[in-house]
Amino acid sequence: MTTRTSWADLAANSAAENVGVGSSSASNGAVGSTSGAGRPVYVPPHLRNRPPSAEPPAPTSSGLTSSNDRPGYGGSRWTAPRNDYNNRSGHGGSGGRLGGWGGRSGGWSRGKDREVNPFGNDDDAEEAFSEQESTGINFDAYEDIPVETTGDNVPPPVNTFAEIDLGEVVNLNIRRCKYVKPTPVQRHAIPISLAGRDLMACAQTGSGKTAAFCFPIISGIMRGQVPQRPLRGARIVYPLALILSPTRELSMQIHEEARKFSYQTGVKVVVAYGGAPINQQLRELERGVDILVATPGRLVDLLERARVSLQMIRYLALDEADRMLDMGFEPQIRKIVEQMDMPPPGVRQTMLFSATFPREIQRLASDFLANYIFLAVGRVGSSTDLIVQRVELVHESDKRSHLMDLLHAQRTNGVQGKQALTLVFVETKKGADSLEHWLCMNGFPATAIHGDRTQQEREQALRSFKSGATPILVATDVAARGLDIPHVAHVVNFDLPNDIDDYVHRIGRTGRAGKTGLATAFFNDNNASLARSLADLMQEANQEVPAWLTRYAARSFGGRNRRPGGGRFGGRDFRRESSFNRGGSDYYGGGNSAGGYGVGYGAGIASAWD
Numbered sequence: 001m002t003t004r005t006s007w008a009d010l011a012a013n014s015a016a017e018n019v020g021v022g023s024s025s026a027s028n029g030a031v032g033s034t035s036g037a038g039r040p041v042y043v044p045p046h047l048r049n050r051p052p053s054a055e056p057p058a059p060t061s062s063g064l065t066s067s068n069d070r071p072g073y074g075g076s077r078w079t080a081p082r083n084d085y086n087n088r089s090g091h092g093g094s095g096g097r098l099g100g101w102g103g104r105s106g107g108w109s110r111g112k113d114r115e116v117n118p119f120g121n122d123d124d125a126e127e128a129f130s131e132q133e134s135t136g137i138n139f140d141a142y143e144d145i146p147v148e149t150t151g152d153n154v155p156p157p158v159n160t161f162a163e164i165d166l167g168e169v170v171n172l173n174i175r176r177c178k179y180v181k182p183t184p185v186q187r188h189a190i191p192i193s194l195a196g197r198d199l200m201a202c203a204q205t206g207s208g209k210t211a212a213f214c215f216p217i218i219s220g221i222m223r224g225q226v227p228q229r230p231l232r233g234a235r236i237v238y239p240l241a242l243i244l245s246p247t248r249e250l251s252m253q254i255h256e257e258a259r260k261f262s263y264q265t266g267v268k269v270v271v272a273y274g275g276a277p278i279n280q281q282l283r284e285l286e287r288g289v290d291i292l293v294a295t296p297g298r299l300v301d302l303l304e305r306a307r308v309s310l311q312m313i314r315y316l317a318l319d320e321a322d323r324m325l326d327m328g329f330e331p332q333i334r335k336i337v338e339q340m341d342m343p344p345p346g347v348r349q350t351m352l353f354s355a356t357f358p359r360e361i362q363r364l365a366s367d368f369l370a371n372y373i374f375l376a377v378g379r380v381g382s383s384t385d386l387i388v389q390r391v392e393l394v395h396e397s398d399k400r401s402h403l404m405d406l407l408h409a410q411r412t413n414g415v416q417g418k419q420a421l422t423l424v425f426v427e428t429k430k431g432a433d434s435l436e437h438w439l440c441m442n443g444f445p446a447t448a449i450h451g452d453r454t455q456q457e458r459e460q461a462l463r464s465f466k467s468g469a470t471p472i473l474v475a476t477d478v479a480a481r482g483l484d485i486p487h488v489a490h491v492v493n494f495d496l497p498n499d500i501d502d503y504v505h506r507i508g509r510t511g512r513a514g515k516t517g518l519a520t521a522f523f524n525d526n527n528a529s530l531a532r533s534l535a536d537l538m539q540e541a542n543q544e545v546p547a548w549l550t551r552y553a554a555r556s557f558g559g560r561n562r563r564p565g566g567g568r569f570g571g572r573d574f575r576r577e578s579s580f581n582r583g584g585s586d587y588y589g590g591g592n593s594a595g596g597y598g599v600g601y602g603a604g605i606a607s608a609w610d
């Protein structure tokens with residue numbers, strides 16, 4: 001993730017760059033169009049390539065898309081040939097290098113609304129192609145991963161991006177990202193979503209879930225019928241897709257990723273999150289939005305101010321879906337999804353993604369889905385084998401000196417010399433500040449991120465960590481999920497979390513995209529309730545479980561963290577477990593198991609959960 005376009009940076013640069021709405025009068029097309037009053041008029045992706053004289057579609061008052069308006073193989077949208085959106089790109093037009101919208105007259109590349117290249121200045125796609133073989137993901141690491149799908153008529157997986165047929169412009173962006181072939185979750189999830197199906201997908205941390213939900217959304221918007229947004233007040237915006245995530249930094253990261261994937265497609269991605277000035281986000285929204293990436297709190301604010309309508313939403317994605325539906329967020333999510341004007345399940349398409357999906361959350365989540373497919377890549381809630389997990393018995397009062405020893409050892413071994421980064425998780429915000437201070441006092445450049453810091457401080461901390469200026473980041477759980485920070489070599493659980501799923505997400509900040517990583521946990525009596533699930537998880541991931549941890553595990557009584565089956569992680573599609581419980585057959589039918597572990601997780605597991 002880069003925070004280049006964050007409000008903190010923009011605030012710093014505000015004197016140099018006035019991004020005010022009124023200043024876009026130089027633009028005359030797409031998101032940069034202006035009304036007679038000088039206010040930008042949103043032009044949907046499908047019209048942005050039309051000559052300036054083309055009339056926009058007559059607005060309708062209904063605005064709602066119907067269920068058969070959803071994308072699908074062989075669906076009506078294909079009657080507009082897929083080359084359509086490539087041809088619209090203005091090959092040979094002024095400035096249009098490789099398709100997309102860049103070369104159109106009146107396109108949103110003009111003037112103030114020029115689409116910033118999210119790949120930085122390195123826009124040399126050919127260079128990216130030549131590098132891709134050496135920098136791509138280590139796919140061997142995923143070769144044997146078991147995959148299971150349940151649901152009706154599951155579309156078959158693909159092996160290559162070419163098979164998925166996302167269109168030339170998106171394919172070029174995929175190559176710019178140096179993605180050579182789809183990861184397992186992408187191989188399965190993208191065809192399912194492109195077929196218009198709802199999806200609950202569980203795949204290990206760092207395995208490419210972001211692209212798995214972004215590609216179908218972008219492709220769907222590009223192929224879809226021209227959206228006819230209601231004229232119900234000029235200042236309300238009508239996104240076509242909504243991606244919700246639990247933290248501001250994760251929303252920023254998804255926004256950056258989605259901008260890369262949609263570069264020069266004409267699909268406009270906007271982010272809205274708390275802690276940053278809402279007016280700037282409103283201005284950005286008024287310039288046009290197809291995909292809105294947001295945190296729930298800020299979105300509720302925008303909805304209550306009647307500045308965003310969800311009436312046109314065709315795609316809803318919840319990243320870290322289990323977190324979004326746990327007690328903290330569920331009321332807000334229900335408000336957004338069920339109590340505003342969003343089309344219901346079956347009309348919109350819904351995608352839920354996470355690395356962990358407790359059964360009770362699956363049950364809650366099923367309220368938001370229609371005839372969905374459940375996809376598990378690897379075992380639900382498992383950690384990846386790419387992470388070497390160590391757990392050490394450390395008395396509370398010895399933790400700091402123990403951490404110091406670890407960091408010294410890293411230095412001696414030259415890891416930090418190569419700018420490897422260490423992420424240290426603690427329980428409390430106060431604890432984070434205090435440990436950061438102590439590390440700095442002891443000659444270890446550290447910074448901290450937690451919920452009591454201002455958004456500017458949070459973004460600055462992340463930037464400083466990523467750049468290696470402060471190669472140690474002390475964090476609370478605000479940094480536990482989703483953040484994709486290259487070169488995090490070591491995750492230290494200075495304080496272990498209470499929930500094993502939080503542990504899975506925390507250690508998942510290393511060992512990403514086929515790379516290996518190290519996770520060290522400090523364990524003591526305070527963590528006894530986690531012993532069994534931790535031992536099970538480690539065993540499952542072929543890690544060495546210390547004898548003392550096994551003894552702790554034998555003494556513990558399970559509770560929330562107890563995993564079913566004594567180390568056999570189950571808890572996949574809760575619908576199947578229910579059917580197993582009743583002794584019936586798989587009433588959803590269509591279950592596929594690729595990889596050979598799809599049997600034997602039935603009745604025994606269901607009764608052991610919780």
Ligand SMILES: Nc1ncnc2c1ncn2[C@@H]1O[C@H](COP(=O)(O)OP(=O)(O)OP(=O)(O)O)[C@@H](O)[C@H]1O
Pocket residue numbers: 136137178179180181182183186203204205206207208209210211354355481482483484508509512513
């Ligand atoms: N097909 C691909 N080839 C190579 N790299 C990829 C591919 N897909 C994704 N990646 C890279 O893998 C990394 C991890 O992806 P991503 O952040 O989407 O993981 P995730 O599954 O969402 O993880 P988490 O559960 O922690 O949120 C990113 O750096 C992403 O750019």
